Amino acid sequence: MSFASGDERWADVYLLSITRAVSVCGEFLAATTLALVLQQAGHGGLAVSGLLVAASLPIALLAPLGGRIADRADSRVVLVTVGLLQGLVCLGLAFVHHPVAIIGMVALLACGLAVTQPTVAALIPRMVRSESLARASGLNQTAGVIGMLIAPALAGFLVGQTGPRLPLLLDAASYLALVVAGLAIRTRRSPVAATAVTATVRYRIWDDRTLTVLVGALAAVVAGVSAVNVVDVFFIRDTLAASTTVFGLVAAAWPVGMLIGSVVFGRVPRHRITAPAALLITAGSCAPLIGCLVVGNALWMIPLWILGGACNGGINVFVMVIVAGRAPAAAHGRAFAMVSGAIQGGSLIGLLAAGPLVEHFEPRWLLAAAGGLGLLASVAAMPIVGRTRETLPSEGAVVSSEASVTGDGPSRDGGSVGDRTIREPKPMVDAM
Numbered sequence: 001m002s003f004a005s006g007d008e009r010w011a012d013v014y015l016l017s018i019t020r021a022v023s024v025c026g027e028f029l030a031a032t033t034l035a036l037v038l039q040q041a042g043h044g045g046l047a048v049s050g051l052l053v054a055a056s057l058p059i060a061l062l063a064p065l066g067g068r069i070a071d072r073a074d075s076r077v078v079l080v081t082v083g084l085l086q087g088l089v090c091l092g093l094a095f096v097h098h099p100v101a102i103i104g105m106v107a108l109l110a111c112g113l114a115v116t117q118p119t120v121a122a123l124i125p126r127m128v129r130s131e132s133l134a135r136a137s138g139l140n141q142t143a144g145v146i147g148m149l150i151a152p153a154l155a156g157f158l159v160g161q162t163g164p165r166l167p168l169l170l171d172a173a174s175y176l177a178l179v180v181a182g183l184a185i186r187t188r189r190s191p192v193a194a195t196a197v198t199a200t201v202r203y204r205i206w207d208d209r210t211l212t213v214l215v216g217a218l219a220a221v222v223a224g225v226s227a228v229n230v231v232d233v234f235f236i237r238d239t240l241a242a243s244t245t246v247f248g249l250v251a252a253a254w255p256v257g258m259l260i261g262s263v264v265f266g267r268v269p270r271h272r273i274t275a276p277a278a279l280l281i282t283a284g285s286c287a288p289l290i291g292c293l294v295v296g297n298a299l300w301m302i303p304l305w306i307l308g309g310a311c312n313g314g315i316n317v318f319v320m321v322i323v324a325g326r327a328p329a330a331a332h333g334r335a336f337a338m339v340s341g342a343i344q345g346g347s348l349i350g351l352l353a354a355g356p357l358v359e360h361f362e363p364r365w366l367l368a369a370a371g372g373l374g375l376l377a378s379v380a381a382m383p384i385v386g387r388t389r390e391t392l393p394s395e396g397a398v399v400s401s402e403a404s405v406t407g408d409g410p411s412r413d414g415g416s417v418g419d420r421t422i423r424e425p426k427p428m429v430d431a432m
Helices: 010-040 044-061 063-072 075-093 099-127 130-162 165-184 209-239 244-265 275-294 298-326 329-360 363-387
Strands: 189-192 404-407
Touching (some): 010 075, 010 099, 010 130, 010 165, 044 063, 063 075, 063 099, 075 099, 075 165, 099 130, 099 189, 099 298, 099 329, 130 165, 130 244, 209 244, 209 275, 209 329, 209 363, 244 298, 275 363, 298 329, 329 363
Antiparallel strands (some): 189 404
16 A cells, blocks of 8 residues: 555545536536437337446456556546546437447446546545545545436536537536546556566456455446346335335435445554455445335435435445555555456446346345345355455565656655555446
């Protein structure tokens, strides 16, 4: 791990958080707009499903490559270059109409996210000290949730009043925020040529048993929550016979909970952010789904969804701190990319499984089953991470003759792993 050991750069944290709010709002603005475009054009569920897969699959498949780029390339160059390319792709989206072209361009945008997400995530630990990382992560997650809350309503209004082109153009403009952040943020990760023997970290997240078990449990839970994104509309509208207004209120409750969770869990002391604690919060996010077994009125789902969302926000904060603390600083990009890839893989499994299941089973039982399986995965993982000894990887196993990763930010501590016990719709474990 490598955190700021001199002055913390909270100005960079705030700028990065503002950038996240703008970019997430743009992403959800485009996602909602494109879903409406495909639905209004009569392309049906297959096209919408393809849109969702195109937005997730590249992030899962390109996680190893994206992580390597994040660790080996200048973060400023990555953010500026990829941000400009994504803006151009989104600009093109505003002028295409064929569903295959739309889905293909969404996949290209997701390829960019596979690189920018780990790049941004790896910058945050270099802006603040270890004890401040939870607060900085909570602030960043809060900004993302605010963008997520604004986007759907804004997309519906703009599409209804002006058509789909304006919101897509706004999304293209939102990528400029990434470019501005890349140029303005003083904290920077960049490869430098060493005078003698240079070093890089050969890192695989799967060599860390605690992280492997934690990420596996999270991926299982994400699969269930992603299925909920498909099932809950049938449960609320058909089983509970609720209005579209009530459905909208329930749908908004989860991100509202995430907003609360990001703030509350961002204040948790560093020494209390451990893998068992993260699994406990993960289990808490699954419990509200089981509560759907006894819900007779859709309004009762609002407090349940707020509780689940609050735990979701806590997971995002905790996993950011845990991964940053356990992975070597030079491998933060790869570590965050692998976590994001596993989460996206779980999300895809849930989305693909939900469609056929909802045709054959009662939505109430599907929601409860998703919560029960996630709860079981979390509880089963607790004793494993609880008895795993927190040890350093062998220093001799991480040295090679490649470029090291340094920064021009505040002075840093060593890059080895410390002996510590430490992270659309409803994004369980947002991609940081």
